[in-house]
Amino acid sequence: MEAGGIPVMRLKDIKRHYVMGPTTVRALDGVSMDVDKGEFVSIIGPSGSGKSSLMNIIGCLDTPTDGTYRINGESVEGLSRNRLADIRNREIGFIFQSFNLLPRLDALANVELPLIYAGLAKRERREKAADLLEKVGLGGRGHHLPAELSGGQRQRVAIARALAGNPSVLLADEPTGALDQKTGAEILAMFAELHAEGATIILVTHDPGIARSADRVVRILDGLVVADGPAGEAA
Amino acid sequence: MKTRVFGESVGMALRSIRGSAARSFLTTLGVLIGAASLIALTALGNGASLAVEESLKSLGSNLLIVYSGQPRGTALVRRNTSNIVPTLTAEDLEAIAALDLVAVTSPESSASAQAKFENRNSSVTVVGTDSKYPAVRNHYPAAGEFFGEAEVDSRRMVAALGSKAAVDLLGTEVDPIGAKIRLNGLPFTVVAVMESKGNDMTDAQVWVPISSFLRSVSGGTKYAALNVQAVDMGLMREAQAAIEAELLRLHKLPSMDAADFYVANQLDVLGAAQGTAGTFTLLLGGIAAISLVVGGIGIMNIMLVSVTERTREIGVRMALGAKPGNVLVQFLVEAVVLSVSGGLLGIAAGVAAAWAFSRFGGMAASVSPGSIALAFLFSLATGLFFGGYPAFRASRLDPIEALRYE
Ligand SMILES: Nc1ncnc2c1ncn2[C@@H]1O[C@H](COP(=O)(O)OP(=O)(O)OP(=O)(O)O)[C@@H](O)[C@H]1O
Ligand SMILES: [Mg+2]
Numbered sequence: 001m002e003a004g005g006i007p008v009m010r011l012k013d014i015k016r017h018y019v020m021g022p023t024t025v026r027a028l029d030g031v032s033m034d035v036d037k038g039e040f041v042s043i044i045g046p047s048g049s050g051k052s053s054l055m056n057i058i059g060c061l062d063t064p065t066d067g068t069y070r071i072n073g074e075s076v077e078g079l080s081r082n083r084l085a086d087i088r089n090r091e092i093g094f095i096f097q098s099f100n101l102l103p104r105l106d107a108l109a110n111v112e113l114p115l116i117y118a119g120l121a122k123r124e125r126r127e128k129a130a131d132l133l134e135k136v137g138l139g140g141r142g143h144h145l146p147a148e149l150s151g152g153q154r155q156r157v158a159i160a161r162a163l164a165g166n167p168s169v170l171l172a173d174e175p176t177g178a179l180d181q182k183t184g185a186e187i188l189a190m191f192a193e194l195h196a197e198g199a200t201i202i203l204v205t206h207d208p209g210i211a212r213s214a215d216r217v218v219r220i221l222d223g224l225v226v227a228d229g230p231a232g233e234a235a
Numbered sequence: 236m237k238t239r240v241f242g243e244s245v246g247m248a249l250r251s252i253r254g255s256a257a258r259s260f261l262t263t264l265g266v267l268i269g270a271a272s273l274i275a276l277t278a279l280g281n282g283a284s285l286a287v288e289e290s291l292k293s294l295g296s297n298l299l300i301v302y303s304g305q306p307r308g309t310a311l312v313r314r315n316t317s318n319i320v321p322t323l324t325a326e327d328l329e330a331i332a333a334l335d336l337v338a339v340t341s342p343e344s345s346a347s348a349q350a351k352f353e354n355r356n357s358s359v360t361v362v363g364t365d366s367k368y369p370a371v372r373n374h375y376p377a378a379g380e381f382f383g384e385a386e387v388d389s390r391r392m393v394a395a396l397g398s399k400a401a402v403d404l405l406g407t408e409v410d411p412i413g414a415k416i417r418l419n420g421l422p423f424t425v426v427a428v429m430e431s432k433g434n435d436m437t438d439a440q441v442w443v444p445i446s447s448f449l450r451s452v453s454g455g456t457k458y459a460a461l462n463v464q465a466v467d468m469g470l471m472r473e474a475q476a477a478i479e480a481e482l483l484r485l486h487k488l489p490s491m492d493a494a495d496f497y498v499a500n501q502l503d504v505l506g507a508a509q510g511t512a513g514t515f516t517l518l519l520g521g522i523a524a525i526s527l528v529v530g531g532i533g534i535m536n537i538m539l540v541s542v543t544e545r546t547r548e549i550g551v552r553m554a555l556g557a558k559p560g561n562v563l564v565q566f567l568v569e570a571v572v573l574s575v576s577g578g579l580l581g582i583a584a585g586v587a588a589a590w591a592f593s594r595f596g597g598m599a600a601s602v603s604p605g606s607i608a609l610a611f612l613f614s615l616a617t618g619l620f621f622g623g624y625p626a627f628r629a630s631r632l633d634p635i636e637a638l639r640y641e
Binding site: 102 | 254547550551556557559634638
């Protein structure tokens with residue numbers, strides 16, 4: 001699958017329309033783009049331009065109204081809820097603006113979650129989760145609840161969780177939106193590091209400064225791609 | 236892999252329940268009370284049924300009673316023979332005694348009478364019978380000797396007192412044997428005091444020879460009832476049929492529909508009494524089952540609240556790869572863990588309550604293993620049934636909608 005140049009994700013003329021009574025909101029109105037293995041892409045655009053709608057479709061949380069979407073060559077059209085869950089589990093690592101850690105589980109247990117649904121045994125999960133926490137610099141905080149961690153630390157736990165299933169792509173929707181500048185910069189440095197290790201990353205932001213830390217910037221406006229190119233040009 | 240995810244669900248359920256211990260306990264209270272009342276109430280019902288069986292056994296074994304007249308509503312229950320118009324004769328008694336399936340017989344008629352000793356008065360039921368009464372009814376003297384055939388034949392004015400009648404009439408100071416009492420003004424000499432049957436009605440009776448009874452107390456020549464002991468427990472029905480045939484012949488009657496007598500079979504009496512106790516048990520069980528259902532509705536309510544509160548958690552789990560089935564199992568297991576722990580606590584409480592009833596409440600209570608199994612299964616089923624809908628709702632949630640839920 002890696003050979004032959006099949007892109008990790010290929011979107012073709014993706015539309016996502018929300019029918020709200022008499023009016024239709026065209027959140028996405030024909031988006032086409034490929035993301036190759038190892039790319040670090042940022043998606044930028046003003047509020048309401050359709051960035052989150054696009055991420056939901058890329059992450060298989062939502063299905064497009066029209067258009068085709070392939071992950072590693074497999075079309076997601078018409079897949080069952082169970083198959084989509086599998087894809088989210090194996091191919092996608094989500095990182096949310098609001099972290100979305102489960103408040104009653106400690107850091108280790110949060111990182112273990114995707115591994116539970118992947119069917120790993122308890123010991124394997126524990127080891128892997130502990131390694132990942134170590135990797136994001138939270139080696140000693142495994143038994144802390146989310147409420148006992150700072151915002152930056154919580155987002156690190158979320159990154160460790162997103163990495164747990166060895167996904168094909170990391171999806172981060174405004175990952176620094178809830179953090180101060182310094183902590184945000186640390187998280188971005190972590191993305192750069194992951195990218196250097198070969199991870200494929202798609203990062204949504206409305207901050208051009210942040211967008212520039214990616215190799216490639218895709219600019220979205222009113223549900224359409226208006227620019228797509230190396231960071232220097234598009235941002 | 237499936238079982239691993241399932242085991243994980245149990246762990247998650249336990250953590251979530253521990254996370255809101257007070258609310259979880261209150262939720263299980265309904266099922267707890269339901270299971271406890273199921274155990275305790277059926278224990279009381281069982282106890283009552285065993286007590287009936289016990290007291291009927293003390294009536295005498297293999298006992299059939301031939302009553303004068305037609306059976307009434309409560310025909311099967313032992314009747315007071317004082318209000319019966321007697322239709323049974325000495326010839327009937329002799330003919331029945333001669334049947335192959337009959338071991339022993341004794342006649343019985345009774346009337347209420349005024350008993351007097353010195354200046355003490357009391358109302359008693361006087362029963363006329365013969366010397367075979369103790370053997371037929373399994374009721375023997377505790378002191379003295381029951382009157383024999385000779386006393387019956389010669390219409391002797393002797394009496395055997397029930398244990399309570401003896402105390403009521405003579406007190407505890409006087410030696411009852413040989414005491415002179417009066418029944419409706421007629422002098423009788425006490426020859427025996429009977430052992431207690433643990434039944435006030437029987438223990439307050441006074442027995443006299445049937446011959447003396449017919450001449451001095453009631454008048455007439457017929458008996459109100461005949462006590463019959465069949466030769467074998469297994470031949471009670473056959474013995475009953477033989478008695479009915481014989482009496483129909485002697486009374487020149489075509490069928491039992493026209494009969495001026497009927498036979499109460501101890502088995503029927505036992506059956507009827509057990510049936511009553513069984514209905515009682517069923518009724519109590521029903522009440523308990525209703526409270527289990529109410530408990531189940533409580534669980535459903537709290538699970539629906541829980542699913543709503545945790546919508547975002549469900550969204551996160553789905554984003555991380557939870558399938559609808561995983562979410563369903565997680566919430567179902569949580570409901571079942573709640574209801575089963577309520578059920579187990581309830582079983583313990585019910586067993587304790589039954590023990591307390593019999594220990595301190597003087598009630599017969601007997602916990603049956605069946606009711607424990609039933610309470611357990613009921614609480615399990617309650618969790619599955621009432622947890623099913625909330626869990627299904629959780630599993631059908633749309634991942635993004637759930638993630639966006641505030
Ligand atoms: N569930 C929905 N129902 C109806 N309209 C929706 C829904 N989700 C999004 N929209 C609309 O689609 C458009 C795109 O929304 P989207 O959330 O993708 O924007 P965004 O680029 O992520 O904005 P922001 O930077 O503020 O997060 C908006 O006009 C929004 O109102
Ligand atoms: Mg958005």
